[in-house]
Amino acid sequence: MDTLNALFYGFGVALQPLHLALGFFGAFIGTLVGALPGIGPVNGVAILIPLAFSLQLSPTAALILLSSVYYGTMYGGRISSILLNIPGDEPAVMTTLDGYPMARSGRAASALAVSGVASFVGGTLATVGLTLFAPILARAAIHFGPAEYFALYVLAFATIGGITGANPAKTLLAAMIGLAIGTVGLDPATGIPRFTFDSYHLYDGVDFIVAIVGLFAISEFLIFLERPAGTHQPRVEIGSMRGAYRDVRRSFGAMLRNSVVGFIAGVLPGAGASLGSFLAYVFERRISNRNDTFGKGDPRGVAAPEAGNNAAAGGALVPMLTLGVPGSGTTAVMLAMLITLNITPGPLLFEKQAELVWGLIAALYLANVVLVILNLPLVGIFTRLLALPYWLLMPIVVMASFVGVYSISHSPFDLYMMIGFGVFGYVLRKLEISLVPVVLGLLLGEAMEFNLRRALSISNGDWTYLVSSPIANTIYVATAVLLAIAVAMALRRERTPH
Amino acid sequence: MSDRIAGLLIAAIALVYGIVAGGYEQGFGDPLGPAAFPRIVAVPLGLFALVLVVRPDAEPAWPRARVLLRQLNALLVLVLYALLLEDLGFPLATFLAVTLLARELGARWRASLLTGIGLGAGLWTLFDPILGLPLPLGLLAW
Numbered sequence: 001m002d003t004l005n006a007l008f009y010g011f012g013v014a015l016q017p018l019h020l021a022l023g024f025f026g027a028f029i030g031t032l033v034g035a036l037p038g039i040g041p042v043n044g045v046a047i048l049i050p051l052a053f054s055l056q057l058s059p060t061a062a063l064i065l066l067s068s069v070y071y072g073t074m075y076g077g078r079i080s081s082i083l084l085n086i087p088g089d090e091p092a093v094m095t096t097l098d099g100y101p102m103a104r105s106g107r108a109a110s111a112l113a114v115s116g117v118a119s120f121v122g123g124t125l126a127t128v129g130l131t132l133f134a135p136i137l138a139r140a141a142i143h144f145g146p147a148e149y150f151a152l153y154v155l156a157f158a159t160i161g162g163i164t165g166a167n168p169a170k171t172l173l174a175a176m177i178g179l180a181i182g183t184v185g186l187d188p189a190t191g192i193p194r195f196t197f198d199s200y201h202l203y204d205g206v207d208f209i210v211a212i213v214g215l216f217a218i219s220e221f222l223i224f225l226e227r228p229a230g231t232h233q234p235r236v237e238i239g240s241m242r243g244a245y246r247d248v249r250r251s252f253g254a255m256l257r258n259s260v261v262g263f264i265a266g267v268l269p270g271a272g273a274s275l276g277s278f279l280a281y282v283f284e285r286r287i288s289n290r291n292d293t294f295g296k297g298d299p300r301g302v303a304a305p306e307a308g309n310n311a312a313a314g315g316a317l318v319p320m321l322t323l324g325v326p327g328s329g330t331t332a333v334m335l336a337m338l339i340t341l342n343i344t345p346g347p348l349l350f351e352k353q354a355e356l357v358w359g360l361i362a363a364l365y366l367a368n369v370v371l372v373i374l375n376l377p378l379v380g381i382f383t384r385l386l387a388l389p390y391w392l393l394m395p396i397v398v399m400a401s402f403v404g405v406y407s408i409s410h411s412p413f414d415l416y417m418m419i420g421f422g423v424f425g426y427v428l429r430k431l432e433i434s435l436v437p438v439v440l441g442l443l444l445g446e447a448m449e450f451n452l453r454r455a456l457s458i459s460n461g462d463w464t465y466l467v468s469s470p471i472a473n474t475i476y477v478a479t480a481v482l483l484a485i486a487v488a489m490a491l492r493r494e495r496t497p498h
Numbered sequence: 499m500s501d502r503i504a505g506l507l508i509a510a511i512a513l514v515y516g517i518v519a520g521g522y523e524q525g526f527g528d529p530l531g532p533a534a535f536p537r538i539v540a541v542p543l544g545l546f547a548l549v550l551v552v553r554p555d556a557e558p559a560w561p562r563a564r565v566l567l568r569q570l571n572a573l574l575v576l577v578l579y580a581l582l583l584e585d586l587g588f589p590l591a592t593f594l595a596v597t598l599l600a601r602e603l604g605a606r607w608r609a610s611l612l613t614g615i616g617l618g619a620g621l622w623t624l625f626d627p628i629l630g631l632p633l634p635l636g637l638l639a640w
Contacts, residue, residue: 051629051631054631055629055631167555169546169549170546170550170555172546173508173543173546173547173549176546177508177543179539179543180515180539180540180543183535183536187522189532190523190531192522192523192532194519194522194532194536195515195536218576221572222569222572222573225565225569225572225603226561226565226569228604389605390603391599391600391601391603391604391605391610391613392600392605394599394603395595395596395599395600395603395617396617396621398576398599399592399595399596399617399621400621402579402583403588403621403625403631403633406583407625407631407632412581412583412584415579415580416577416580419573419577419580422576423573427504430500430558430559430560431500431501431504431555431558432555449535452530452535453528453529453530453534453535456529456530457529457530461529461530
């Protein structure tokens with residue numbers, strides 16, 4: 001009953017005019033960002049953070065905006081997957097497999113309807129899951145001490161991207177790079193400057209937001225420049241809605257099943273929504289592909305990954321809010337914003353920041369309703385915007401990054417820093433070193449060091465304190481198992497050339 | 499080869515990073531001090547970098563000369579933009595940067611100029627008077 005009361009209170013927060021407007025705006029921008037190939041969910045959220053920050057939105061308002069964008073990208077990604085066979089973002093890759101064949105055989109409208117409903121089912125069920133499980137996890141995590149938190153951070157680093165990431169050594173290397181960058185600045189415990197090269201600009205450390213916008217938005221722009229100049233998408237027709245109702249009814253079971261699959265994938269620290277849609281598609285194909293219809297335009301093959309990625313997005317919010325450990329790249333970026341706003345996510349959030357937590361959860365229910373309207377009856381707006389030329393879109397993205405970063409500190413130094421991180425991010429991407437662990441290391445480094453030092457001052461320098469609690473040890477065992485799986489999968493992939 | 503170079507470079511950085519960290523003084527009542535955590539990070543940082551040297555992945559597709567030139571041009575525009583933003587002011591600097599970027603992205607001169615004018619004026623209007631983010635006017639402030 002507690003939860004129901006809290007949710008009721010949350011709707012009061014979410015229905016405030018500013019929050020409603022931000023949710024609606026976020027849903028629209030999110031769908032657009034998702035639909036446009038070349039701008040992914042992380043970028044969409046990263047660019048809006050500095051704006052949210054400099055517009056002095058309250059943490060609740062800012063989080064509602066960013067989460068609505070995040071949910072929106074999960075809806076939008078399918079549009080270009082289905083119509084153009086180009087995934088609008090990474091979680092929508094699996095949707096091309098059956099979505100595009102459906103569109104080719106004149107059933108684009110039906111594919112959009114099925115995937116839209118699937119997104120709604122996945123997103124809403126995941127929000128229900130968030131409502132039910134997050135408070136329970138938060139209550140359990142209240143007993144976590146420094147040793148447990150340290151173990152949890154080790155788990156997060158060892159597993160993020162590890163399950164799907166190509167090369168586990170590179171993923172772990174990326175996390176260490178992030179941790180190393182995170183130590184730049186004044187040591188919070190002693191005030192000694194570390195790795196600042198005597199530049200006062202670096203005394204406060206590397207600003208998360210500057211680093212993130214550079215790593216994602218600017219590097220994306222550099223990647224984009226590799227495409228031949230002047231390319232833009234042709235205008236596409238959606239066609240008639242005939243057969244859509246039947247397709248939705250036929251694939252409804254797939255939506256329900258794969259919402260669960262996606263939600264679980266999202267909760268685990270890992271690759272978030274991309275993993276969710278991948279597992280959902282593979283799962284659905286295994287149980288439903290009796291007549292070999294998958295890959296040829298089976299509506300269930302569209303429903304499964306879309307329910308999966310939307311559910312994973314909701315699932316990824318669970319560890320972010322309750323433990324302060326993000327379950328995906330985008331939630332890592334949202335965590336950066338919360339830390340910058342002096343909100344430390346974790347079990348206490350549910351007690352001390354009820355307005356933020358429950359306002360957000362309620363706003364997500366509303367965002368799903370807005371999104372299904374934007375993405376079903378009004379989907380034509382977005383298919384038309386897809387034909388906008390990139391020489392117009394990319395400069396807008398780049399300029400939004402500059403305005404956002406500049407308005408935080410009004411310092412050109414931050415702009416150079418952002419460009420520098422952009423080049424760094426570009427090189428890492430070319431080397432197939434994932435950026436998400438870098439961000440995670442940068443974000444969690446300070447808390448990780450703090451907990452390690454606190455643990456050792458409690459135990460008077462006795463390192464065995466770290467492995468003296470059953471909870472911490474369970475987490476270490478889980479880490480070892482997940483790492484072993486990642487390495488085994490990477491070795492197997494190496495042996496079977498594709 | 500790229501992996502090997504990157505691995506060697508990062509391993510060298512890890513070594514320097516660890517040595518520099520060793521010079522930080524220990525605090526009072528803090529058994530670990532400011533040096534320990536960076537040194538703990540330096541070890542796996544160096545080791546994973548060496549894994550890249552020993553077992554590199556296939557060579558990534560680096561951009562060809564023409565694409566690289568476009569990227570360098572675009573970077574130059576961005577750096578100049580950051581450099582001149584406060585002196586020229588947001589509307590003017592944005593107009594110049596957007597025009598050049600749009601051109602680099604394949605728009606014709608006419609379209610590039612129109613995009614530059616539109617975004618220079620439009621973004622300033624959106625951010626400064628409407629959203630209330632103060633942006634420098636530079637030359638236009640008189």
